[in-house]
Amino acid sequence: MRQLAIAAIREAGEKHARDLAELAVSETGMGRVEDKFAKNVAQACGTPGVECLSPQVLTGDNGLTLIENAPWGVVASVTPSTNPAATVINNAISLIAAGNSVIFAPHPAAKKVSQRAITLLNQAIVAAGGPENLLVTVANPDIETAQRLFKFPGIGLLVVTGGEAVVEAARKHTNKRLIAAGAGNPPVVVDETADLARAAQSIVKGASFDNNIICADEKVLIVVDSVADELMRLMEGQHAVKLTAEQAQQLQPVLLKISTSAEKAPSAVTG
Structure with missing residues (x-):
């Protein structure tokens, strides 16, 4: 049965x-x-x-x-x-x-x-x-x-x-x-031995899957200095957008609702 x-x-x-x-x-x-x-x-x-x-x-x-x-x-x-x-x-x-x-x-x-x-x-x-x-x-x-x-x-x-x-x-x-x-914050580590083109494609595809609301989606990227610039260039080729420090600061109040206990993403923009 x-x-x-x-x-x-x-x-x-x-x-x-x-x-x-x-x-x-x-x-x-x-x-x-x-x-x-x-x-x-x-x-x-x-x-x-x-x-x-x-x-x-x-x-x-x-x-x-x-x-x-x-x-x-x-x-x-x-x-x-x-x-x-x-x-x-x-x-x-x-x-x-x-x-x-x-x-x-x-x-x-x-x-x-x-x-x-x-x-x-x-x-x-x-x-x-x-x-x-x-x-x-x-x-x-x-x-x-x-x-x-x-x-x-x-x-x-x-x-x-x-x-x-x-x-x-x-x-x-x-x-x-x-x-x-529960909630997840999965990191991705890329070093000098990685296939950078494949890594860039996989990271952007995974991080954008279902608008990144899945706990297992890529959320943090850690890259060694020697390949960081090339990986970012390849990610931009996969339609990722690199923000300047000023742009990131302007985006912060949209994405994070500051409370007395924590920073949380407001539901209106989540997903």
Whole structure:
């Protein structure tokens, strides 16, 4: 049954990838349709399934050991506004493959697209002969609802994808097992041994993918002095723009909202 359910999810995820991408951009105001479409297809087709969870048998002079992975049961999954449909597809496949059902708590800014994705996947599972409501979601997601899930005794595992606030809330408000992915600031290091043309193309392509809202997108560039000028020239050839110090200073108040505790990008320009 797991194989049938996952095959149905893959088919539905790929079939509706573009519609979900368009809905995500429309609802959240972030990212690019083409890039979200690519993410949705990649998760539908590439997320590992039951093939990664085969039992193992070990034998030796001291006897035989059987290793068989058991499901957690009901898993609570918090999903982000940056990859709403893609994360639902990915978590649905991986968690059902392990024998679990899932209750999702989507980011409030991506409520409609997340709930739409869950509905489509559930319909596909039932049409393939699987049970109803393997995937469910809360009606009105917010941090308080998520915290209630974190403490609910019927849930054994938390899978949380989001910003610092929700990851920290998951850590503070539960004693359950937690798999969490928070904000990222990935660096790229380029030295004199690099293929500079390829590096320039890859950095610009990666940093601009989905308007850089993905936590794994390139965000910091560290280059040795001997190749820095040439790399910058090649990046400009890939449509990157080099700002002067004065231009960077003028851009700062647009990109950063200064508060008493931190500098944050205002939502109006994010993504």
